[in-house]
Amino acid sequence: MSNLLVQNIKHTNNTTSMAIDTSGQVTIRGEGSATTTNLQQGLCKTWCDYNAEADGTGNMSLADSFNVASLTDNGTGDYTFAHTNDMASGNYVFLGDSQYETGTIGSVTTVKIKSGSSGNKAAATMRVKSEYSNTSGNCTAYDYAQQQFAVHGDLA
Amino acid sequence: MATLKTNTLTGTSTAGSIAVTGEGNSTTTNLQQGLGKVWANVDSSTASRDSFNVSSLTDNSAGNTTVNINNDMGNANYTGSWYTTAYHTSTVGDFVNNLTGGFGGFATGSYTTISHNGSAQVDSDRNFSTIFGDLA
Numbered sequence: 096m097s098n099l100l101v102q103n104i105k106h107t108n109n110t111t112s113m114a115i116d117t118s119g120q121v122t123i124r125g126e127g128s129a130t131t132t133n134l135q136q137g138l139c140k141t142w143c144d145y146n147a148e149a150d151g152t153g154n155m156s157l158a159d160s161f162n163v164a165s166l167t168d169n170g171t172g173d174y175t176f177a178h179t180n181d182m183a184s185g186n187y188v189f190l191g192d193s194q195y196e197t198g199t200i201g202s203v204t205t206v207k208i209k210s211g212s213s214g215n216k217a218a219a220t221m222r223v224k225s226e227y228s229n230t231s232g233n234c235t236a237y238d239y240a241q242q243q244f245a246v247h248g249d250l251a
Numbered sequence: 252m253a254t255l256k257t258n259t260l261t262g263t264s265t266a267g268s269i270a271v272t273g274e275g276n277s278t279t280t281n282l283q284q285g286l287g288k289v290w291a292n293v294d295s296s297t298a299s300r301d302s303f304n305v306s307s308l309t310d311n312s313a314g315n316t317t318v319n320i321n322n323d324m325g326n327a328n329y330t331g332s333w334y335t336t337a338y339h340t341s342t343v344g345d346f347v348n349n350l351t352g353g354f355g356g357f358a359t360g361s362y363t364t365i366s367h368n369g370s371a372q373v374d375s376d377r378n379f380s381t382i383f384g385d386l387a
Contacts, residue, residue: 097263103254119272135274138285142330142383159328159384161284180278190332194354204353241354243330245383250273250280 140187141178141246147225147238155238162246172225172236173209178218180250185216187248193225194241206242218251267386288329289382291318293364295374311363314352314372319361322386327357329384335366336377354380359387 104113113134114122121134141162149156155168167175191206204227208216215222225242228234262268269282291302297310302318309317335352352375355363362382366375 099255101253101255103252104260105254105256107256107258109256118276120274121271134282135271135280138271138280138282139287139383140273140280140285142284144328144330144384159326159330161281161383180273180280183275192331192333192354241357245330245332245381249275251275251277 135250139245139247140180140182140250141176142244143176144241144243146240147172147174147242148240169222170236171238173222174225175220175222177220178246182218182246183249183251184218185213187216187246189216189221189223189244189246191223191225191242191244193239193243196239204237204239206239206244221246283386284383287381287383288322288324288386289318289320289362289380291378291380293318293378293380295376297374309361312372313374314366315355315363316378317355317361317363318380320359320382323359324382325359325385325387327359329357329382331362331380331382331384333364333381334377334379335364335375 102115103111105111110124112124116122122131123134125132143160143163144158145160145166146156146158155166155174157163157166162179164177164179169175189208193204193206206223206225209222209224223244224236225239226234226236260269267283270279271282273280287303289304291305292300293308293316294300297308297316299305299308304321305318306321307319309319311317331354333352333354352364352366355365362380364378364380366373366378
């Protein structure tokens with residue numbers, strides 16, 4: 096492996112594109128060129144596309160993913176995912192969604208961190224709940240075939 | 252101060268894979284895997300306010316829009332986040348459970364979003380989507 100020791104990466108016209116600080120954090124030029132942003136902070140740290148009813152009996156399968164080490168099926172609409180490289184804490188953003196299936200009751204489908212325990216959103220793992228609700232707000236756990244999520248935040 | 256001048260950054264072992272040190276300096280993450288590959292802000296007339304890697308938008312029917320991807324994804328197994336107000340103006344008086352929608356089909360060259368107000372699909376003023384996954 097070869098190493099390149101630099102603090103700035105510039106276009107050949109001398110415009111700075113990236114600056115690397117002493118801890119390896121990278122500041123990059125914004126699209127409008129008026130500001131900069133942090134490369135590491137802007138990267139999605141974990142994403143996952145999965146099927147919660149892969150064999151028709153509720154067994155799960157990963158379609159594709161990044162930084163997902165394992166998944167555990169805890170029951171209908173109840174799953175645990177482990178990060179390969181852990182987050183720094185549980186203070187990250189989780190964005191989940193499922194694809195509506197004809198025949199499932201209710202107009203709202205959600206994939207979210209399961210409530211009830213702060214440990215459900217931890218540095219190493221996430222416990223996720225998939226459900227739908229009717230217009231009265233009553234929720235029912237459900238194994239949707241098409242589910243996905245993305246995680247943004249700080250790596251350990 | 253050392254400065255590198257270049258027009259392109261490419262991985263050494265794998266051209267499309269560059270490791271980046273994480274915020275806590277104890278792990279690394281992958282630059283390409285972490286980048287948002289598509290994002291779109293679409294209005295109720297199926298017009299783009301702004302977007303990235305979107306070639307065109309298709310108005311399939313009320314509340315049903317196909318986002319056509321400029322540089323295609325490597326497969327249909329990608330992930331995304333989606334938001335809609337399920338309301339045709341920028342002013343939403345209240346949020347109730349029946350203001351919703353979701354993703355429709357995923358393909359390498361496009362994906363579909365659906366906005367639904369609980370009784371029918373509706374053209375929504377705000378349709379936001381972001382896609383992560385593998386580029387072709």
